[in-house]
Amino acid sequence: MDIAYYPGCSLKSSSAIYDVQNQRVFEALGIHLKEIPDWNCCGATSAGKVDDFLAIAMPARNLGIAEATGLGEMIIPCSACYSRTLVAQCQLEKNPELKETINAELSKKISGKIKISSILEVLLSAVESGMVAQQAQKKLKGLKPACYYGCMQTRFPFKVPVPDNVENPQGMEKVLKAIGIQSLDWSYKTDCCGASSAVNDEDAADALMARIMKDAVARGANCFVVTCPMCQFNLDSQQNRFGPKHGIRERLPVFFITEILGLAMGMGVEELQIDRHLTDSTKLLKELKLI
Amino acid sequence: MTIPAHEYDPEKARSLMNEVSERSGQNLSACYQCRRCAAGCPVGEETGYVTPDRLIRMIALGDRRAALENELVWRCVSCYTCGTRCPNDIQTARITETLKKMAKEAHLEPLRPKIADFHSSFLESGVRWGRVNEMEFMGIYEMKGALKNMKRKDFKAIAEELKTQTDFGLTMLKHKRMHMGLLMSKGRKEIQKLQKKAKKQRGK
Numbered sequence: 001m002d003i004a005y006y007p008g009c010s011l012k013s014s015s016a017i018y019d020v021q022n023q024r025v026f027e028a029l030g031i032h033l034k035e036i037p038d039w040n041c042c043g044a045t046s047a048g049k050v051d052d053f054l055a056i057a058m059p060a061r062n063l064g065i066a067e068a069t070g071l072g073e074m075i076i077p078c079s080a081c082y083s084r085t086l087v088a089q090c091q092l093e094k095n096p097e098l099k100e101t102i103n104a105e106l107s108k109k110i111s112g113k114i115k116i117s118s119i120l121e122v123l124l125s126a127v128e129s130g131m132v133a134q135q136a137q138k139k140l141k142g143l144k145p146a147c148y149y150g151c152m153q154t155r156f157p158f159k160v161p162v163p164d165n166v167e168n169p170q171g172m173e174k175v176l177k178a179i180g181i182q183s184l185d186w187s188y189k190t191d192c193c194g195a196s197s198a199v200n201d202e203d204a205a206d207a208l209m210a211r212i213m214k215d216a217v218a219r220g221a222n223c224f225v226v227t228c229p230m231c232q233f234n235l236d237s238q239q240n241r242f243g244p245k246h247g248i249r250e251r252l253p254v255f256f257i258t259e260i261l262g263l264a265m266g267m268g269v270e271e272l273q274i275d276r277h278l279t280d281s282t283k284l285l286k287e288l289k290l291i
Numbered sequence: 292m293t294i295p296a297h298e299y300d301p302e303k304a305r306s307l308m309n310e311v312s313e314r315s316g317q318n319l320s321a322c323y324q325c326r327r328c329a330a331g332c333p334v335g336e337e338t339g340y341v342t343p344d345r346l347i348r349m350i351a352l353g354d355r356r357a358a359l360e361n362e363l364v365w366r367c368v369s370c371y372t373c374g375t376r377c378p379n380d381i382q383t384a385r386i387t388e389t390l391k392k393m394a395k396e397a398h399l400e401p402l403r404p405k406i407a408d409f410h411s412s413f414l415e416s417g418v419r420w421g422r423v424n425e426m427e428f429m430g431i432y433e434m435k436g437a438l439k440n441m442k443r444k445d446f447k448a449i450a451e452e453l454k455t456q457t458d459f460g461l462t463m464l465k466h467k468r469m470h471m472g473l474l475m476s477k478g479r480k481e482i483q484k485l486q487k488k489a490k491k492q493r494g495k
Contacts, residue, residue, distance in 0.1 A: 204334050
């Protein structure tokens with residue numbers, strides 16, 4: 001099955017490992033990711049804070065390109081890109097005048113409707129079809145993950161059809177269950193990691209990340225599993241900053257869901273580039289004899 | 292904090308309320324001050340007395356200055372928890388996003404310049420190249436901060452920031468998480484044209 005693919009900027013830079021993992025894992029599941037040509041930045045949260053028009057116009061151009069591929073569905077693994085693109089699609093549908101203004105400058109115009117899917121929606125359909133269980137047969141015993149969703153998987157600035165429970169989503173838990181992993185029940189799965197405030201408002205972000213980490217540790221988690229590159233990067237890169245500040249001694253690996261799936265499919269650490277985390281992630285895997 | 296009752300001017304209040312409602316796409320008059328937004332706000336401890344419900348009240352009272360210049364407007368992380376929990380479907384984070392833009396248009400100095408600089412540097416990079424280049428936009432963001440510190444003659448802050456960023460950069464390099472090449476999209480021309488067109492329309 002072919003599916004349109006929007007990687008977004010972070011999957012081509014600091015989270016390039018997630019791009020590689022998505023390509024490999026979905027290929028193994030029989031889903032071919034077709035990167036849409038010449039895509040542009042979605043504007044992320046910054047556009048919403050700086051320029052409302054660009055917040056719609058930037059993802060709108062990508063929608064036009066995606067539609068021109070003729071494919072019926074586009075996967076967007078980054079939560080911010082997913083949220084912004086889905087919101088732009090819904091806003092344009094509600095506002096034909098705005099759509100006309102934007103279309104006038106686009107070489108690939110928006111006309112129909114392509115389904116915008118998060119990584120979890122596509123993975124869940126692969127769980128349902130039995131492909132996940134068939135391809136991922138290695139048992140990963142000993143992992144006690146806290147599935148962390150962050151904000152943008154279920155909360156949106158404008159009304160859109162939300163694919164999971166807003167306060168207690170279950171998508172990641174379902175995918176992990178399909179490969180025999182029982183996730184922990186915990187309270188901070190949709191709390192905010194602070195996103196860009198980790199750079200521009202450090203104290204606020206550190207307090208947010210510490211709360212998330214403390215609950216995960218208290219519940220007995222030995223790792224996080226995430227789908228959002230921003231959440232992954234923050235929790236992965238800042239543990240040595242917010243940890244000492246908030247009295248947290250533990251350090252937890254922050255795995256992309258694609259890393260867990262890849263491991264269960266028999267892929268190696270280097271193939272999945274798990275050795276490029278800022279908080280060591282291979283130590284736990286070695287301890288549990290998973291690699 | 293905000294204007295006393297005897298200074299309340301219904302005309303002024305209505306015009307501010309309408310402006311924010313229209314631009315944010317939120318029906319502010321639906322707020323009945325239940326404070327579920329305040330209870331769920333993850334940065335509540337950082338924003339002092341200003342909670343989302345109180346921000347709406349400032350707008351309803353027509354207190355433009357208080358509404359544009361407060362910690363919540365700047366430190367809101369746009370997690371959208373308030374709006375998800377609002378029984379009247381008001382997405383308060385859209386209000387803080389709108390007030391940031393209104394503060395800029397009113398030429399007010401941002402209460403948190405680092406936050407304002409970050410988001411403008413990010414978006415400018417995205418529009419300039421069609422894709423965001425992390426190294427480039429972070430460099431510009433850091434330069435903006437350094438210039439402000441320079442004006443204040445705060446050389447200690449400049450040195451500290453330089454050390455923090457160098458250490459972080461080295462960690463990123465060590466783990467091969469730093470991207471060196473330039474990301475670009477030819478479509479940036481279309482985006483730039485759209486931006487110009489929208490600016491012209493707004494100017495009218």
